[in-house]
Amino acid sequence: MWKYKLKSYKYSNKKPPYSKVCFGIRGQYGDIIMQEPGLRKFIKDNPNTKIVLAVSKKYEQILPLFENYHENIIQLKVFEGYDDWPTNADKKYIEEQEFDAMFPPDIPQHAQNDWANYRHITTETALMIGVDSDTTNIQLNMPESVVKEPNTVAVHLFSSKWPGGVRSISIEKQTAIVKYLNDKGYKVYQLSAPDQPQIKGTVIKQGTYYDACLRVLSCDFLVSCDSGMAWVASGYDHPMLGLFSSNYNTLINTTKNWWPVNSNASYLEAPMANYINNDEIFREIDKLIERTK
Numbered sequence: 001m002w003k004y005k006l007k008s009y010k011y012s013n014k015k016p017p018y019s020k021v022c023f024g025i026r027g028q029y030g031d032i033i034m035q036e037p038g039l040r041k042f043i044k045d046n047p048n049t050k051i052v053l054a055v056s057k058k059y060e061q062i063l064p065l066f067e068n069y070h071e072n073i074i075q076l077k078v079f080e081g082y083d084d085w086p087t088n089a090d091k092k093y094i095e096e097q098e099f100d101a102m103f104p105p106d107i108p109q110h111a112q113n114d115w116a117n118y119r120h121i122t123t124e125t126a127l128m129i130g131v132d133s134d135t136t137n138i139q140l141n142m143p144e145s146v147v148k149e150p151n152t153v154a155v156h157l158f159s160s161k162w163p164g165g166v167r168s169i170s171i172e173k174q175t176a177i178v179k180y181l182n183d184k185g186y187k188v189y190q191l192s193a194p195d196q197p198q199i200k201g202t203v204i205k206q207g208t209y210y211d212a213c214l215r216v217l218s219c220d221f222l223v224s225c226d227s228g229m230a231w232v233a234s235g236y237d238h239p240m241l242g243l244f245s246s247n248y249n250t251l252i253n254t255t256k257n258w259w260p261v262n263s264n265a266s267y268l269e270a271p272m273a274n275y276i277n278n279d280e281i282f283r284e285i286d287k288l289i290e291r292t293k
Contacts, residue, residue: 018046018100022077024054025129026085026107028160029062029209029228033235034260036140037133038126042103043072045131050074052097056082061209065140065232104129114251121258137261140235146217153181154219155202156191156212156229157243159273166245166272167226173274174199177223180282184289189215191229220292223285225273226255234260239292241284243276244269264291 023042025035032055043051053066054077063076081087086094094102108128115124126133157174159167178201181188190202191212198204205215213232216222221239224230226248233240240262244255246269259267266284270276 016046016049018049020050020052020074020097020099021046022052022054022094022097022099022102023129024077024079025104025125026056026079026082029059030231031125032059032062033065033138033140033228033231034122034125035129036138036235037122037135038129038131040135040139041126041133042131043070047072049100052077052099054079056085058082059209062213062228064143064210065213065235068141103131114249116249116252116255116257119257120261122261138231138235140232142236143214143217146214149187149218150220151185152187152189152219154189154191154216154222154229155181155199156216156222156224156227157199158192158196159225159227162196166247168272168274169225169243170274171197171199173278175201176278177281177285178202180285181223184285186220189219191215221288223281226258230265231260234262234265237262237264239288240265241281241288242267243273243281245271245273247271 023039025031049072051073052075053073055063057078057080060078066073066076079085080089110124110128120136122136123133155178157169157177159165162168178188178199182201188202190199190204192204194206212229216229216233217236217238221241222229222233223241224233224243226242226244230240230242242259242265244259244267246253246255248255255269266287268276268280268284
């Protein structure tokens with residue numbers, strides 16, 4: 001049934017109703033989380049379809065967030081390939097499963113470079129995989145293992161391009177943010193990769209990406225750059241301050257349409273995230289402190 005060309009699986013012409021499909025975005029942690037509104041709408045539109053929710057092995061640590069998400073999801077699948085997807089093992093699995101459709105069948109592409117002038121990124125992500133979503137908010141089930149730890153804050157201030165890139169925040173600014181939180185009486189947990197330096201005044205507890213997600217949810221609030229952790233927080237309306245760069249997409253003037261929708265979040269932006277004024281950051285932190293007391 002399946003034919004591939006240039007590493008791309010092409011779906012036949014089968015139309016709904018589907019019996020079984022593979023649903024997943026071959027993207028990073030934030031991309032996986034932001035597909036949730038599209039997934040939810042797909043389930044609503046196809047209530048009898050069995051779904052395999054798939055991610056790359058590179059990002060499999062996020063899958064526990066989707067455990068018990070919905071009874072229609074019959075398997076959480078880890079694909080072997082990422083840039084080289086599909087590997088021979090991935091092809092074999094797909095052929096054996098005889099899916100009616102795959103969402104997406106290949107790396108999804110934006111229809112417009114300036115899409116963020118018109119649509120929120122969750123809507124755009126859904127459209128990229130063929131789903132017309134009717135909501136922009138993320139809804140994930142709260143893990144049972146979250147244990148609240150009062151007077152703590154999680155910070156995730158290293159973008160995926162750190163130390164370069166417009167989304168990156170300097171060590172000097174990171175240190176100032178942490179000091180401000182420490183001076184307010186907060187224990188600060190730093191979330192970062194093993195190769196990133198520890199910010200003075202923070203506590204680092206190594207573990208999986210899922211462990212870091214649990215840490216975020218255990219704290220009073222999160223301070224984050226434009227990262228997957230901001231999307232995780234939004235899935236639970238967890239209090240957060242997001243620091244964003246409008247130069248990340250130079251075709252638009254604001255990052256508003258790729259801020260995660262979160263009723264308990266506030267966002268600041270500048271052409272480069274590092275240009276956001278410290279006093280503005282401190283004012284928003286004070287608001288979060290008042291909100292979470």
